Amino acid sequence: MKVCLIGNSHVSMLVRTPDEQQAMGIEVQVFAYPQTGPLIYEIAENGTLSTDDPDICAQLEAIGQPTVVDLTALDAVAIVGMTATPFSVQSILADHMVHGWPGSREQTEAARVTGAPPLETPLLSRAALSACLLDTIERSMGFDYVQSIRKVSNLPILIVRQPSPSERIRDAETEFPNLRKVSKNGNGGLYLEVLTEAHAQAFRHAKHLAILEQPPETLVQNFLTKVEFGADALRLSGANSHDASDVLHANRAYGDLVLEQIKVAVRSLTNVA
């Protein structure tokens, strides 16, 4: 089974040596660039994915990957990261809150008293939040790649969402105080719930496509990635690990679970196709 991983730095959790790939029964090609993913690309009608961006080319060459992908030689494409994440939800809700969520309960309860002042944090309806997230996904590189690939190919496509941040964000000394607040106020599970709904909505019309959820055994509080699935996560170069303070990337142990998901999903989509 040959799969091309298109994405950003989160692709690294899925990269294996040729021997490992053979043992796992999956051959992987990488078309990735850190942070944004490979923004500049072209897909020819004959199914050739390529880029002429010097930075992306240099990155691909540095990790020993070709700058051209023959989609017709693949069994599937996995879009890794490059859609919406818990950070997307958090940025939408930076100055708003959703009624009924644990983090808003205290304020909305107090507001039931007649003559109370307006809520300190304005409300955003669940529907408006979902619409925002859907819009975010539809404007994402991941969505753009799906649209572009579908113009030339019916190849199975897998959406591998960016892993949730590590449970280490609960430590006061790590970055992302706002997400730490979310993990404490109990909204985290709802963050993943709205993300799952929005992804399903965004890709509802795409045939031969599966959205892979974060493996449940990797989650704590139904929101954050367990520490053991983030430790020693490799950079896209594969040469070294992310800084010890990194809370965004998942490691090979996590990647193993996702590669299994990919294999199962490809078989399922191929059978359906």
Next chain:
Amino acid sequence: MPYSNLPNQSFWASCRRDGGFELKHLYSPKFSLSKGDRVATIGSCFAQHIGRYMRNSTLAYQDVEPPPVRMSDTIAKQFGYGLFSARYGNVYTVRQALQLVQDCQAETIRDCAIWTRGRQFYDALRPGIEPKGYVSKGEMLTHRRDHLRRVLRMLQNIDVLVFTLGLTEAWVDRETGTVFPTAPGVIAGTYDPDRHAFANFGLAEVSADMDALLDALNDLRPGLRVILTVSPVPLAATATGGHVLSATTYSKSVLRAVAGEAAGRSDTVAYFPSYEIITGAPFADRFWERNLRDVTAEGVDTVMSVFFDAHEGLLFDDAEPQPSERPEPMEGDTSLICEEALLNAFARE
């Protein structure tokens, strides 16, 4: 002779001789507006244009329910953000505006104004601002309550309110008198003839509503300056069973008369002639799109130029939306959010 000392603009023939029909003299502000004046807008669809220009002026345009920073403009408009100074949606009738102010004052939550569609709940008093509805009645009521409090606080703190009068026709809950901006069943809810009645408010009713509204506003903010204007946009449909042109003429006549009278009675209430500029015979169909209902970008520019030329120095030099930012001239102006336009869907082909 009583007419001998009157200015040119008082004579039709003089206006006709002037290339612009003396438009520059059509509006003489009754009171001045100053940089930093806190101004809010409310009203029918056309008020959205006025708000857009006010935002780009040195006036302190109020928006008490802004969208999330990361929400795109398209989604924001769909959810009623940024259209007016609060998310009250289109306030078409004077009765609706009065009801809103009274609801703010008393924190009234109206049971008859909780509509459903499928499993979703809708605020019947502003059904368009949540096109997909609320997931629960609790969510809807909490949003409503907070909305009323924000609008109340806004009304207590503004210096100027611009109210664009739109319609005289409305749908009313027979038992409570609650007036809705849309007919039950159009966006949500179910039309029940035993419960819902059509109303076409007459001159005396609209006039009484206007007096009550102005009194209520003055109670909240003594000395509040109010600018009334009448939307030139014709009715999308009339529920009278009569001709939509007659219904439009009736509705706009009543609103224009009430606005004029209200302005004539108070030093703090002014009338601004949006209606005349767009619909006036001297301009024929110059400011209309092909459907003769949507106002062209040029029409809106002209209206707002008359306003800001009269209130000099308030508009930023580069404030007028550039041509590329203007909505494309097409039938069915998509730059405005108007529940009323949904009634077109009921027309037989």
